[in-house]
Amino acid sequence: MSAVPVLETRGLGIRFGGLKAVDDVSLSVPEGLTLGVIGPNGAGKSTFINLVTGHLKPTSGTVLVDGRDLTGVKPWVIAKARVARTFQIVKPFRGMTVRENVAVGVLYGPDGTGRMSTALKQADEILAEVGIFELGDRPPGELSVADARRLEFAKALALKPRLLLLDEVMAGLRPGEIEPSLQLIRDLKARGMTIIVVEHVMKAILAVSDEVLVLNAGQRLMLGPPREVLSDPQVIEAYLGHKYATRAAQLSEAASAALAAPTPTPTPTPNAVDIAEEEVGPDA
Amino acid sequence: MATVTPALWRRWGPWALGLVGALAALGLQTQLYTGQVRTVATIFMFVALALSWNLIGGYTGYASFGQVVFFGLGGYFAAVTMTHLHWSFWVALPLAGLAAAAYAVVIGIPLLRLRGHYFAIATLGVAEGTREVVINLDGLTGGGGGITVPTVGAAAATKYLGNDGFYLVYLALAVLALLITGLVSRSKFGFAMRAIHQDEDAAAAVGINTTRTKVLTFALSGLLTGLVGATYAFQQVTIYPERLFDVEITVLMVVMVVIGGSGTVLGPIIGAVALQFLSEWLRQNYTTVHTLLLGIIIIIAVILLPQGLVNYLREARRNGDYSLLANVRRYRL
Numbered sequence: 001m002s003a004v005p006v007l008e009t010r011g012l013g014i015r016f017g018g019l020k021a022v023d024d025v026s027l028s029v030p031e032g033l034t035l036g037v038i039g040p041n042g043a044g045k046s047t048f049i050n051l052v053t054g055h056l057k058p059t060s061g062t063v064l065v066d067g068r069d070l071t072g073v074k075p076w077v078i079a080k081a082r083v084a085r086t087f088q089i090v091k092p093f094r095g096m097t098v099r100e101n102v103a104v105g106v107l108y109g110p111d112g113t114g115r116m117s118t119a120l121k122q123a124d125e126i127l128a129e130v131g132i133f134e135l136g137d138r139p140p141g142e143l144s145v146a147d148a149r150r151l152e153f154a155k156a157l158a159l160k161p162r163l164l165l166l167d168e169v170m171a172g173l174r175p176g177e178i179e180p181s182l183q184l185i186r187d188l189k190a191r192g193m194t195i196i197v198v199e200h201v202m203k204a205i206l207a208v209s210d211e212v213l214v215l216n217a218g219q220r221l222m223l224g225p226p227r228e229v230l231s232d233p234q235v236i237e238a239y240l241g242h243k244y245a246t247r248a249a250q251l252s253e254a255a256s257a258a259l260a261a262p263t264p265t266p267t268p269t270p271n272a273v274d275i276a277e278e279e280v281g282p283d284a
Numbered sequence: 285m286a287t288v289t290p291a292l293w294r295r296w297g298p299w300a301l302g303l304v305g306a307l308a309a310l311g312l313q314t315q316l317y318t319g320q321v322r323t324v325a326t327i328f329m330f331v332a333l334a335l336s337w338n339l340i341g342g343y344t345g346y347a348s349f350g351q352v353v354f355f356g357l358g359g360y361f362a363a364v365t366m367t368h369l370h371w372s373f374w375v376a377l378p379l380a381g382l383a384a385a386a387y388a389v390v391i392g393i394p395l396l397r398l399r400g401h402y403f404a405i406a407t408l409g410v411a412e413g414t415r416e417v418v419i420n421l422d423g424l425t426g427g428g429g430g431i432t433v434p435t436v437g438a439a440a441a442t443k444y445l446g447n448d449g450f451y452l453v454y455l456a457l458a459v460l461a462l463l464i465t466g467l468v469s470r471s472k473f474g475f476a477m478r479a480i481h482q483d484e485d486a487a488a489a490v491g492i493n494t495t496r497t498k499v500l501t502f503a504l505s506g507l508l509t510g511l512v513g514a515t516y517a518f519q520q521v522t523i524y525p526e527r528l529f530d531v532e533i534t535v536l537m538v539v540m541v542v543i544g545g546s547g548t549v550l551g552p553i554i555g556a557v558a559l560q561f562l563s564e565w566l567r568q569n570y571t572t573v574h575t576l577l578l579g580i581i582i583i584i585a586v587i588l589l590p591q592g593l594v595n596y597l598r599e600a601r602r603n604g605d606y607s608l609l610a611n612v613r614r615y616r617l
Contacts, residue, residue, distance in 0.1 A: 055485060079491035091486035093479050095547065104479050107472045108491035114472055155490060 004067040005030050006163050006194040007083075012051055012061035013218070021047045023218040024061070029163070034185070034195045036209030036226065038202075040239055044218040045198045046088055049165045053085045054078040065163070080110045084161035086152040088168045088198075092140035098151055099123045099136035105158025123158065130154045131180060146177040153184065164188065165196045170204050182207050202230070214238065298466060298549065306459050313451055321447045327560040328454035329512055330540060334552035335461035336508035337537040342546030343474065344501045345481030346396065350407030351509055351537055353391075353414050354384040356528040358510030359517030363431050364424055366441065366518070370434075373442035377514050384510020385503040392502040396495070399484070408531070415529035430524040433517065442518075450519045457515065461508050465549050468504075477501055481547065543585050545592030554593055590615040 007029040014022050022044040029035055037045050050056040052063055054075040062071045065081050084105075093101050102123035106113060113119055127133045130150045135143065140151055149169050156164055166185070170178050178201060185208045188195060199205050205212060205226065212229040214221040216238040222229050229235055236244055309328070316324060333355070341347045361380040365371040371379075395406045418425050425431055435444035445453065468474045476497045479487035488494050517523045536559070544555025562581065566574035588608045589596045599614075600606045 053489065055489070074493070074495075075485070075488035076491050076493045079489060085489055087486065087489070091483040091489075093482040093486065095478055095482055096475075100475070104475050104487075104492070105490035107475055110491070112491065116470075116472070155486070159491060 005064075006033075006066060007052065007196075008064040008067075009052070010062045010064070012048070012058055012063060014047060014051055014056055014059050020218050022051060022058075022215075025215070025218075025220045026061075027213065027220065027223070029194060029196065031162075031194055032189075032192050034189050034197065034208050034210050036205040036212040037196060037198045037215060038200070038205055038212060038239065039215035039221070042217075043215040045215055046167055047218075048215065049085060049167050049196070049198060052078075053083060053165060076108070079108075079159055082110050082159060082162040083165070084156035084159040084163070085165040086149075086156050086167055086169050088171065090148045090152045092143075092148065092151055092155075094139065094141055096140075097136065098132065098138050098140055098143070099127065101140060101151060102126050102154045102158045105155050109159040111160060123154075126154045126157050129157065130184060145172050146174075149173065149181070153181075157188075161193065163194045163196070165198070167198050168200065169197075170199055170201045173201075178204060206230070302459075302462055302466065306455070309455050313448065318447055321451050323560075323564055325447070325451040325454045327557055328451070328458040329516065330536065330556040330560050331458040331553050332454065332461045332512050333509060333533070333537050334540040334544070334556040335458070335465050336505045336512070337534075338541045338546060338548075338552045339465065339468065339477075339508075340502050340505040341538065342541050342548070342552070343469070343477040343481060344498060345547075346399075346498065346502070347404045347538070348407045348502070348505070349404040349534055349538070350409070350411030351505070352529055352531065352534040353407070353411035354388060354506040354509035355513035355516070355533055356411075356415065356418065356525070357387055358384045358513030359523055359528045360418055360425055360431075361510070362514035363433050363517045363523055366433050367431055368424070370439065370441045373445075373514075373518055377511060380514035381507045381511040384513070385507035388503040388506030389499055392499045393495075396498040396502060408534075411529060411531070411534070415525050418525045418529070425525070428525060430522050432522040435521055444521070445518070450515065453515050454512075457508070457511055460511075462549070462553070464504065464508065465552075469549055473497070473500075478547070539582060542592055543582065543589070545594030545596070548592070548594040548598075551592050551594040588612060 005028040007027070009025055009027045012022060012025045012027075013020060025044075025048065037048065039045050047056065051058050054070070054073050054077065057072040062069055064070065065078070065083055068081070070078060070081060092098075093104065096104070099120060100123070103116070103119040106119040106122045106126075107116075124133060124136060127136055130153050132143075132147050132150050132154070135147060140148065143151060149172075153166075153169060156166075170181055173181070182204055185195060185197065189208065195208075197205065197208060209226050211223060212226045213223045214229060214235050221238055222232060222235055233249065309324075312324065313321065333351075337348065337351050341351075358380040361383045362373065362376040365376045365379070366373060391407075391410050395403060395410065398406055419428050421427070422429070434440040468477070476487065476492045476494075479490070479492055480494050480497060484494055513528065517528065520527075540555035540559050541552045542555070543559065544553065545551025559578075559582075563574070563578055566577050570577055589611065591599070591611075596611055600611070
């Protein structure tokens with residue numbers, strides 16, 4: 001692990017008129033870390049990604065990539081610095097085939113090649129990696145939701161990124177379709193890629209994150225190991241509302257009471273994950 | 285004997301067809317009457333114009349409704365330098381193209397930040413404004429009274445080219461526009477243009493410098509349009525701002541590209557040839573109502589083939605469904 005973090009933000013913020021969409025977020029992501037980012041709707045998760053990748057210009061703070069100040073530069077400069085992203089709403093190039101969609105990234109990415117044949121060959125390799133090789137000749141409009149998300153993934157991987165920001169790549173997927181995406185993230189992790197995962201699917205966050213950042217109303221609420229963060233009462237309250245927080249506390253007491261019983265049964269500590277899955281479901 | 289494989293055909297077939305087309309156009313010239321030479325030359329002129337609009341409007345998706353500004357600027361550059369500085373047409377022509385390209389860069393940098401209708405309206409405004417400037421620089425441009433390029437005597441550095449001469453120049457410009465479109469559509473740069481058309485944010489996210497790509501495309505498009513304008517000015521001898529900055533020229537470019545199929549190589553050519561041919565035929569046979577009939581035909585074409593002929597055929601072949609009604613339904617909002 002190198003000493004310089006792959007991504008560092010210092011006091012990063014943006015305001016739209018009177019609204020501080022992201023407010024004073026400082027963060028350091030060392031190489032190889034997978035950071036999960038959660039927070040209620042409107043907490044500023046996507047805005048945070050947009051600030052880091054140059055799609056929005058911050059009104060305060062700095063963004064450092066590998067120690068280089070890349071605050072407010074254009075998105076293509078960020079892309080050339082090997083920071084790739086996916087979009088929450090998939091953005092395929094509709095007039096091109098799936099293969100060509102990925103080839104564009106190879107052509108214009110940090111290792112930009114001018115050779116079309118090389119780009120198309122590399123695109124095929126990336127498509128195989130995300131599991132949609134056989135769809136290479138199709139127009140993206142014909143893809144299923146899950147495959148369209150995979151294409152979004154492939155387009156990001158075409159940049160051979162060091163840092164990959166995934167903006168809800170699992171939203172709208174059925175439980176059975178989530179596992180291949182998780183496996184893909186695990187594979188990339190194993191290769192040492194630094195990944196930031198914005199996700200509402202808690203199971204996914206838990207499965208891949210080394211650390212979890214909780215955003216609430218644009219601010220950094222908490223940062224720490226996933227289990228710890230998700231069982232924090234403050235997080236539960238921000239994420240699920242006051243009612244759930246109270247209920248979680250009651251469950252916690254019940255668990256303590258169970259421990260005091262003569263034949264103690266191992267009761268898992270209740271946390272935001274269990275409540276979320278039980279009450280809201282994985283896709284909420 | 286070498287066999288033509290599909291891959292080989294895909295790579296070289298279009299170029300071979302283009303070459304055959306250009307040679308056929310040269311042969312055609314010897315078979316035409318004087319009036320027909322003029323008509324066909326005008327068709328070539330519009331082929332070149334439609335192809336140049338297609339670069340920025342079709343491939344890149346920035347509908348320039350002020351494209352005529354490059355036509356007028358190229359034309360006035362040639363006329364003014366040939367009249368006042370006695371430049372040869374062959375010097376004035378390329379420099380007029382470059383002047384138009386430079387103007388495209390200057391107005392493109394601010395205007396290409398606008399998207400969709402805003403860009404269309406802003407370019408329209410710039411074209412109208414530029415015409416007013418040309419009218420008011422009457423010392424140089426002759427103002428509203430026009431300017432006449434010397435074509436005979438000592439003042440004329442280049443003798444008038446005549447019908448056959450302009451036929452060849454327009455043909456060369458159409459071939460040049462086709463060549464550039466063909467090269468661009470298959471190149472890395474062409475991918476960037478199409479990516480910007482389809483999603484500018486996504487294009488930027490994969491490393492495409494969208495600003496540079498758009499400005500360069502606009503300049504290329506302006507260059508070609510300016511070359512055509514310069515030729516047109518010399519052909520007309522006397523030019524007026526009202527004619528050289530006529531919105532109708534922009535509209536024709538747009539309509540030709542849209543009917544033929546925007547963002548394709550063949551579409552603008554088919555659109556320009558079809559529309560000019562049809563317009564000429566209607567004018568000769570239905571003199572009094574020809575514009576009305578032309579308008580009706582254009583409306584029907586746009587309703588039935590909203591994506592243009594070439595794109596329609598491409599999609600129909602893939603789906604195996606040639607029904608026009610199904611096509612209308614597919615593109616209905």
